[in-house]
Amino acid sequence: MKEYVGAIDQGTTSTRFIVFNKMGEIVGVDQLEHEQIYPESGWVEHNPLEIWEKTQKVIVGGLSNAGITMHDLAAVGITNQRETTILWNKKTGKPYYNAIVWQDVRTREFCKTLNSVEKIKKLTGLPINTYFSASKINWILNNVKGIKEDIKKGEVLFGNIDTWIIWNLTGGVDGGIHVTDVTNASRTLLMNINTLKWDEELLKIFDIPKNILPEIKASSEIYGTSSGLLEGVPVSGDLGDQQAALFGQLCFEKGDVKNTYGTGCFMLLNTGEKPVFSNNGLLTTVGYKLKNEKAVYCLEGSVAIAGALVQWLRDNLGIIKKSSDIEKLANKVENNGGIYFVPAFSGLFAPYWRDDARGTIVGMTRYVNKNHIARASLEATAYQTKDVLNAMENESKIKIKTLKVDGGMVVNDLLMQFQSDILNVPVIKPKVSETTALGAAYAAGLAVNFWNGKEELKKNWNKDKEWNPNMIDEDRKNFYLNWKKAVDKSMNWID
Numbered sequence: 364m365k366e367y368v369g370a371i372d373q374g375t376t377s378t379r380f381i382v383f384n385k386m387g388e389i390v391g392v393d394q395l396e397h398e399q400i401y402p403e404s405g406w407v408e409h410n411p412l413e414i415w416e417k418t419q420k421v422i423v424g425g426l427s428n429a430g431i432t433m434h435d436l437a438a439v440g441i442t443n444q445r446e447t448t449i450l451w452n453k454k455t456g457k458p459y460y461n462a463i464v465w466q467d468v469r470t471r472e473f474c475k476t477l478n479s480v481e482k483i484k485k486l487t488g489l490p491i492n493t494y495f496s497a498s499k500i501n502w503i504l505n506n507v508k509g510i511k512e513d514i515k516k517g518e519v520l521f522g523n524i525d526t527w528i529i530w531n532l533t534g535g536v537d538g539g540i541h542v543t544d545v546t547n548a549s550r551t552l553l554m555n556i557n558t559l560k561w562d563e564e565l566l567k568i569f570d571i572p573k574n575i576l577p578e579i580k581a582s583s584e585i586y587g588t589s590s591g592l593l594e595g596v597p598v599s600g601d602l603g604d605q606q607a608a609l610f611g612q613l614c615f616e617k618g619d620v621k622n623t624y625g626t627g628c629f630m631l632l633n634t635g636e637k638p639v640f641s642n643n644g645l646l647t648t649v650g651y652k653l654k655n656e657k658a659v660y661c662l663e664g665s666v667a668i669a670g671a672l673v674q675w676l677r678d679n680l681g682i683i684k685k686s687s688d689i690e691k692l693a694n695k696v697e698n699n700g701g702i703y704f705v706p707a708f709s710g711l712f713a714p715y716w717r718d719d720a721r722g723t724i725v726g727m728t729r730y731v732n733k734n735h736i737a738r739a740s741l742e743a744t745a746y747q748t749k750d751v752l753n754a755m756e757n758e759s760k761i762k763i764k765t766l767k768v769d770g771g772m773v774v775n776d777l778l779m780q781f782q783s784d785i786l787n788v789p790v791i792k793p794k795v796s797e798t799t800a801l802g803a804a805y806a807a808g809l810a811v812n813f814w815n816g817k818e819e820l821k822k823n824w825n826k827d828k829e830w831n832p833n834m835i836d837e838d839r840k841n842f843y844l845n846w847k848k849a850v851d852k853s854m855n856w857i858d
C-alpha cells in the first residue's frame with residue numbers, strides 16, 4: 364500500500380521536495396537554495412544543471428527525512444517558478460544558455476517593438492511584457508550561436524522549469540518526455556487562452572518554431588513514469604507555483620481567492636470556467652485543469668518583488684543576516700519613520716505594468732535608520748497587495764471578505780498584521796502553509812486515485828492563524844495615499 368505522495372516545488376530562490384500523507388500533512392521535507400546570477404543590471408539567470416542537481420538532492424533528503432523510500436510513493440507532482448525559460452539539446456541534455464528568470468528585463472527593447480498589443484491580449488489574456496517566456500525564447504534563439512541549425516535538425520527543446528524537471532525525471536537523453544501543463548503554458552504568451560493550444564499567429568509574432576515546444580497537458584494526469592531516483596513512480600501533477608497554491612488552498616469555487624508571499628507575491632481569484640479579461644492591469648490565466656474536465660480560469664495580480672526585497676536587505680545591504688531577522692528590526696520602531704520603499708527592481712508589475720519604473724525610497728530624513736527601512740520594506744509587500752486587491756475588486760465586482768495566505772513570508776507576524784490593517788479584512792493562514800507543494804501533490808494524487816476527488820481534499824484544510832484589522836480608518840487612508848505618491852515617484856525613471 365502506497366501511503367504518500369511527493370511534490371517537487373522548484374521556486375525562484377530554492378527547491379523543495381515534500382512528502383505528504385493522505386490527510387495532506389507534511390511527513391518529510393528537504394530544501395536547497397540555488398545561485399542567483401546577475402550578469403548585468405536587470406538580468407537574472409539560474410543554472411538549469413544546478414537546479415536539476417539540487418532537485419535530485421532534495422528528493423533524496425525529503426524521502427530520508429520522511430523515513431520512506433520511493434516505493435512508498437503513489438505519485439509525484441511538480442510545481443515551479445513560472446515563465447523562467449530554458450532551451451536545451453535533447454541529444455546531450457545540455458542547456459544552450461542559463462535559464463532566463465521571470466524577473467529578467469533584458470527583452471524590454473524587443474517587447475517595445477511589438478505593436479499587436481490588443482490582439483495579443485485577446486489571444487493570451489496577457490500584456491506584452493518581459494515577464495513572460497516568449498521574448499526570452501526569442502532572445503536565446505537570436506543570441507546563441509548554432510542554435511538555429513540545431514533547430515533544423517530537430518534537436519532543440521524549450522521548457523519552463525516544470526518541463527525541464529519532468530524531462531530529466533523521466534529519463535532525459537534516454538527518452539525523457541517533453542510536456543507542460545495548461546497553467547504553465549498560459550504564461551508563455553504563446554498559448555491561446557481559449558483553445559488551450561499553441562497559437563500559430565503568436566508563434567509568428569515572436570518568431571518561434573513550433574517544433575521546440577512541449578505538448579500541453581492537463582494539470583492532473585499521468586504524463587509518464589519516473590526513472591532513476593524515483594524509478595517507477597507516476598509523474599502525474601504539473602502546475603505553475605501560483606496556480607498550485609490556489610489548488611492547495613482548495614480555491615475551487617468561483618470567487619475564491621488566495622495570496623502567496625514568496626520571492627514575488629501573487630493573488631489569484633477563481634473566475635470559473637470562462638476567461639475574464641481585465642481592464643485593471645490583471646492577468647487572465649488558467650487556474651487548473653483536471654483530466655477530462657473543463658479548465659478553470661483566474662484573474663491574477665502579480666507583484667514582482669516581495670520576499671526578494673528582504674533578500675536584498677540581507678545580501679546587498681547586509682542589514683540582516685537571515686530573512687527572519689527583518690521582523691526583529693522592524694519591531695524596534697513604531698512606524699516607518701515617514702518613508703515608503705517602492706521595490707520596482709524589475710519595473711512594476713500588476714496593476715501598473717510599468718517597465719520604466721525603478722526602485723525608490725521616498726521621505727528620507729536624518730531621523731531614518733535601518734529599522735525604518737526594514738519596516739518600510741515589509742510594508743511595501745502589504746501595499747502592493749492592496750493595489751492588486753483593489754484592482755481585483757474593481758474588475759470582478761466581488762468584495763473580498765477574507766484573504767487566504769501562504770508562502771515563505773507569512774511566518775512574519777508584523778507583515779500579516781499590517782496586511783490585515785491596510786486591507787481592512789481578516790487574513791487567514793492554513794495549517795499547512797506549504798500550499799504550493801500541497802497543490803502539486805493533490806493534482807498528482809487525484810490522477811492516480813490516491814484521493815477520490817476535490818470533496819475529499821476539502822476535509823484536509825484547517826486554519827492555523829488569523830489576523831484581524833486593528834487600524835483607524837484615517838490612518839489606513841492616509842498611509843495608502845502616501846504609498847500611491849511614492850509609486851508615482853518610482854515611474855518614468857528609465858527612458
Ligand SMILES: Nc1ncnc2c1ncn2[C@@H]1O[C@H](COP(=O)(O)OP(=O)(O)O)[C@@H](O)[C@H]1O
Binds near residue numbers: 377671673674687770
Ligand atoms: N521571516 C520572514 N520575514 C519576511 N520574509 C521572509 C521571512 N522568511 C522568509 N522570507 C522571504 O520569503 C521568501 C521565500 O519564500 P518562498 O515561498 O520559499 O519563496 P519562493 O517559492 O519564491 O522561492 C524569500 O524571499 C525570503 O526572503
Ligand SMILES: O=P(O)(O)OC[C@H](O)CO
Binds near residue numbers: 373446604626
Ligand atoms: O518563485 P515564486 O514562488 O516567487 O513564484 C514565481 C512566480 O511563479 C513567477 O511568476
